[in-house]
Amino acid sequence: MTTTEYPTALRGATAPVLMWAHEHEIEASALNQLRSVSELPGLYGLRVMPDVHWGNGATVGSVIAMEQALAPAAVGVDIGCGVNAVRTSLTLEGLSDRDLKELRKRFEKAIPVGFNMHDRAVNARRLGLQDDSIFWRQFDRLRADGIDKMADRAHRQMGTLGGGNHFIELTTDSTGQVWITLHSGSRGVGNELAKRHISKAKELPENADLPKHLQELSLFYRGTPEMDAYLNDLHWAQEYAMRSRTVMMELVKRELGEHFVTGTHSHAPVFVTFDEEINCHHNYVAEEIIDGRNMIVTRKGAISAKKGELALIPGSMATGSYIVRGLGNEASFQSASHGAGRKMSRSEAKKRFTVEDVERTMQGIEARTDAGVIDEISLAYKDLDSVIEAEKDLVEVVQKLDTILCVKG
Structure with a gap:
């Protein structure tokens, strides 16, 4: 097994x-957050990824394992946020600047941002996806107060x-093959579900003794009605996020295919095919076995990296992404970073x-470059290559993807 200088132990943790990552590479606010999380009653362990930085509720790039509880704020308000990737039959040499400009217009028209x-x-069956009527019937079983008023919005924000x-990108790998990648979550309905349950946790008497700096991380406990209600809604929101990304991917595929088949590009018509899709969360909860014990694992800004598992780790809008394969490192709770x-x-x-x-x-790169995306500039992000290098005992690189088109909200 490859040896690295990691992991390091956080000093002053409970x-x-x-x-x-090294402490000197992490801002003080994030270190304070990590030490606070380490104080949570019943915490089994906390693992920190190389893309770590301060976040609302809990630190981005953190993996929290507990046997009997979880903090809804540690998942955050974008439940099920994650990424998709699929390789196409197109190659870079078959794409002109004119194609890229036209495709960006098509994507932005087909997918609201x-x-x-x-x-x-969006009718899932018309896109060739499985019928989603059973999934939508489960909306009526969500437990959060007042969420029924969001039914129309939830339907129309799907996809x-x-x-x-969040982004939609066309990228190319080392062979010149074109990939579609995208990043999104559970939209407004996931946000509202999360906020309602976070507020509920803060009101519970079992959290009254938490010190003030831990109140934001108020807990739900296994076997309680509050935990059951949260998990019910969380699992629905995670599925919503995954389905929403799949719908977007199908819309992108449709636009890509139509552009080349109809001959609106500068060459003869081309029939585009697509490989199997990679679809993974990086803000979510799962029950997993750690050290032989059944744990509730919260990943916020972290992906599952079980042995052989494929995933996408994106950078900023100018730096591309990595397709990686998990190495199943038990020390990291079989996890890796979610981005730069x-x-x-x-x-x-x-x-x-x-x-x-x-x-x-x-x-x-074909993309918008106006004032509305200044906060997403690549210079505001860590170096993606360095992040990947720091976790070479967690994942192995399958492909480096370079961005040629980017759609932002």
């Missing part, structure tokens, strides 16, 4: 915290991108960089 949504719910670091990770806040990025900086960093 429970065991192993990190694939930001706070926008579809005019009406929409959102904003922030921010090295500065959005507000700081907006103060430090300009549209000219965005244009410079995005040269050669």
